[in-house]
Amino acid sequence: MNLHLSSRDIGIRTLDIVSEMKSLAGPLLPILHEIQAEFGYVPQEALPIIARELNLSRAEVHGVVTFYHDYRDHPAGRHVLKLCRAEACQSMGGDQLAERVKSLLGIDFHQTTLDGAVTLEPVYCLGLCSAAPAAMLDGEVHGRLDADAVEGLVAEVRA
């Protein structure tokens, strides 16, 4: 992931991705996933290219990008910590744990620490309800979290 790409580079890579995937049935979501995997977010510059290649309006593409929680409009921190906020995790003290993480990091949900180390996101269920409270750090899952364990996770992303 390169955060210092020029608009031109973004355009070239976007066109590559779209050309490769546009033959899929209903290609827009797979394309957006691929673009986010490439750039770490879905750059504005990519939207008109996707629209043109898929014969959609820019508004339609914008509508899809903004509808889904997964797509970011700017890069995340170096780490992404997702805390499960759904009922099963609530029943095991997830809310208190979330408060603890927020105060340790000094940020709220949907925010990134000033040093760019970590973005904190809520997630509504990781399917780890039998191992609540649960979290996902950079795609790795963690269950049965307690105060010590989240401090460990926070230390890891701060290192």
Next chain:
Amino acid sequence: MTVKIFVPKDAAALALGAERVAKVLAGEIETRGIDATIVRNGSRGLHWLEPMVEVETPEGRIAYGPVKASDVASMLGAGLIEGGNHALCLGKTEELPFLKSQTRLTFARCGIVDPLSLSDYRAHDGLKGLERAVTLASADIVAHVTESGLRGRGGAGFPTGIKWKTVLDTPGARKYIVCNADEGDSGTFADRMIMEGDPFVLIEGMAIAGIATGATKGFVYIRSEYPHAIATMTQAVEIAHKAGVLGTSVLGSAHAFDIEIRTGAGAYVCGEETALLNSLEGKRGIVRAKPPLPAHKGLFDCPTVINNVISLASVPIILDKGPIYYKDFGMGRSRGTIPIQIAGNVRHRGLYEAAFGLTLGEIVDDIGGGTASGRPVKAVQVGGPLGAYFPRALFDTPFDYEAFAARDGLIGHAGIVVFDDTADMLKQARFAMEFCAVESCGKCTPCRIGSTRGVEVADKIAQGIEPEKNRELLADLCNTMKFGSLCALGGFTPYPVMSAMTHFPDDFSPAPLVEAAE
């Protein structure tokens, strides 16, 4: 002979440290020169004992758990490969009461086989249903499924056979099988477990659905929060394709069927079938008005079967053992088995597959063993974020679609979340509204606006502002949402809210705060 040691790769086991256990175990096996191999199986569903390591012995599999990486050396020292005794030894896996009392039909192989070994799958009765299906006429397959009494395990409980028949009877040049693996309900993980632990059973079920309805293409729409399930399913589809289970000639028959895995993008509402279809088409996940039914005009306007993972994964055994075998389990109009997911604040957390008919009390107290915190059970939410909160007084409710509906609840995808007496039910009701507001697709007003107003009203009750009037307003709002919403998101959000208010009135009568007196 090389001894097989099983270390689960199910996400719940991974979340509890299974990867490190496997790594340390592999290292120790190497240094000690032990003749053993590690199999990364799915989970048996005893999640409070995860990571649960098993070893194959002549007497059967012996289980150990919950295992930490630091336990591995002492376990090997105690003779792990012969099933030796150790403080963490649980005895024979099959004899564990939590497993022994289950009726595992859909999850028969989960946790037992290597998820990505097709030969293992075959050795455990896999593909028998599909082998039978290719010899039958489409209408006969559909008749099997109809007769089995299988109903949609996603939550709606619609008879699967009738859905299939509609697609079979609808002419179309192209038809689709769509598997709804957007398992977003909190407290549910059965879909994830089967995709990670026995992916071929889902592939087999989808192929049978294809042959039964004349569909040649299937999509599995998996939520992005399930990266492990996506990886396993993607590999399993490739393996099935190479082995001729999928492709232009399914098991050498004249039927063609192929599967593509698609990833969701974090929208809960895409678990609603029509929103899911829009999402697959590359659109916003907006709910469609019905009719037309997806069976008539579904994906890309073609006749489409859209079924939940567990519904499809239950089909192979119905074809293999016959509809009567499956139908003999269960009660009333709820036939067969249901994988109950026991989660939240409960001691024995995990997946428990049983025939319909267990009471909620049996599930929570006997099987679940009460709360993990040791405090009294206050409420149990059944069926995810749109399911009702049941108090102990309703623990005699049998696990059955109709019995739960009769008590203003739903079994949904069969997840139950236990709360102890520290839970604040007004807070839970507010959360239900907040969740609906965050996840509403925005198409219909009762859901889009109602949920936001619901949060505000709940806040007023919490602040002690005209509580009586606001409780009445909340009930009225719920009524509007229930009957005026287009889909289950807005339509069922009233279940948790109203059940919380009805069964736990004390939590809705907080002492008025000082600020409220201004």
